[in-house]
Amino acid sequence: MSKWIPLTLACLFHLVAVTVNAATGPDWIRDFEKGKQIAKSEKKDLFLLFTGHGWCYHCELLDQAIFQKQEFVDTMSKQYVFVELDFNFGNTPEEKKRETRFRQLQSHYLAPGAPTVVLTDSDGKPYAFLTGYDNKTSLQDYLNLVTTAQKAKTKRDALFTAAAAESGTSRANLLSHALDSIRPQLGDIDERGDEPLLHFYKDTVEEILDLTDNTGSIANKYISLRNSRTAWIADNAVFDKLKYFDSQKDYAGAIKFVDESLKTIKNEKVRWQLEMTRQAYLEWGDQFEQALANCQRLLALDEIPEDSREAFLNREAFNLFRLNRIDEGIAHINQRLRDAGSDKAKRLKLFNWQIQLMHNRAPVEKSIEACQRYRNETKRGTDDWLQATYFLALELRRAERHLQALKVIKEFLAEDRTSYQLLDAAESLIALKRDQEAADVLEEARSLIQPLKTSPRKSEVDEYQRLSKTIDKLTRSMSNRSVPQ
Template sequence: MKTLLLAACAATLSLGTALAGGEGWTDDFEAAKKQAAAENKDLLIDFTGSDWCGWCIKLNKEVFSHDVFKEGVEDKYVLVELDFPKDKSKLTEETLKQNAKLKEVYQPKGFPTILLADPQGKPYAKTGYQPGGPEKYVAHLNELQESKVARDEAFDAASKAEGVEKAKALVAALGSMKLADATLASSYSDTIEEIKAADPDDETGFVKKIELKEKFAQFETELNKYGQNGDRDAALKLVNETLAEDEFGDPEKQQITFIKAMILAEKKQFDEALTTLDAAKAIAPDSKLGARVDSFKEHISKSQAESKAPKTEEKKDGE
């Protein structure tokens, strides 16, 4: 009876620990970093939605579940799965908190997002689903390793330079990885501080660029909060205040102006919305967003006409 109880407990403890990637993966990030450092490997981090993300499921089925993949990466990477399932019972409370924190750090823009990172957890390359099966995926990862080589060579060059030249070398190191600015800001904050110290007048323009990206991300976060609450007035106030500060470049300014037009349309202030769309297009007529403005104007004009059309009364039974 004692043996049966122990077996039942072991089975219970194992529930929810099976990872979508299968054998060879871990969801313990800190343990993975220690293992990577001890074994002189890098981290392969998979941001996935195991029970809802079609491309994630496809990547697991076509690539990660195959021995060819596991054998191809076993000497180079510790495999880390950061899952964001709809069914939260699949993960422990500790893992849910860990994954949420890491999502804030690495800022994945979609799922699946695959990051390659050094043993300290600093990413140097990003990818996602790739067709072609496990052999082709392993070859793709091998190509991405060149980003780490380029990063480290640039860091080495920076260590031998001073002043603005050092800042330029560090900026080149960060740029070589082709990572999102938000990821760089959170993962390479020490490097950004070095750039600031080496280039206090910001001759490279890099610091201002990063700060504006962070500010725009804060704007989006606050705007989304108002959107979730359905508070259009607060959202419009935020947009107007942000435009009045006039700190962003044309791409961001056009996007914010476009958002303002959409809020005005939702508030049924159609004439003002149409005028604001014209202003958005004028900022950068040839951009992707600028090219879409006319189609949005058509939709808003149609909504405006429908709002002015007289409503027909429903006929009563027998009429």
């Protein structure tokens, strides 16, 4: 599971196959300290979730595919107290205080992205992270990951207990083995933004070093870890300095700073991260010509890593479309589809990217064709099929082919009956002057979103208000039409 986005991003991701309906699933507690108290009293661990409902696509996927499953709730509630920290904040003083608390917990728990799950004991000490979510991860896969983490914690605790009866090097050895048992579950410094063992188990590491007088193989392991952390911090310090430019939205200043940093930084991984950061600043500053040239410059380099190559190819396509060089953008993606050959996963990613880039930019008939090609390569009911079907319906409506759009929307609704698609169906029915059917669909949508009104999640309350306004607007459009002119 590797798909997550930074919790500091303020952008809103348009959710298509996954839309917001009233959440079921665990009985989430939204106060960390209260969650800890309950965990202690019930002798359970904490299942601590950092999430972003309404703007984080993979958070919604994880919620619907895993957390809302009854088997998950039944299995996990025996062992965990569920705490949800949802990174959606209002502008009231209370909301500002809540954001401050959540940001402090985010920093303490080294959770830079969403979704991130931290498994902790009742004292709040982490023993495993489940980072991101990939829709190929089944419920059983997820439960297996938790089981593996629990086994590591059990081993940790047994070794800590054994160490309590020992002293000197023998105690240090047992403490070190205890840390070794959970270290693979904590992630690495690149994922966490700090070395997890040195951050969460600082006292244990210091005790090991004291017990060994900072000499020998056990001590050397942690001395080496400290040195690696120091080097990593030095290499990545540039990204901390960029936070100032981000806060000021000074993209020109940020680009200048990146260019100066690239002259001195030798670490290749950091260099390519900086190159991608520079690319982002160019695009955020609407410098699409320069951004396109930057992509093409980097793609011409022989030493570009493969993952960076794919990322910059995507940015090249993005900037072609932003510059309204539509035919070049389409040709770019089509060539990559040919290059992908029979690689199904790669082809589906490319189709997905293509239809998002073409939507509302390319000539509508070309967009319809791209959506149909995408859909033809998918299996009905899968996320890719839902994505392709959703965009196909949008493009058919854009072309005012409402009968065809309605047929496609009904296929979607047969697989996933969500409020957004009901509203899309109503819009096409209104265009076809089938007002009674439209009214029935709008009533169903209104009923479907009603639980959102009293949700403890701010994002769901906001969603309720947005969808209610859309329902009211569509209802008025029928009423206005029925009034004699």
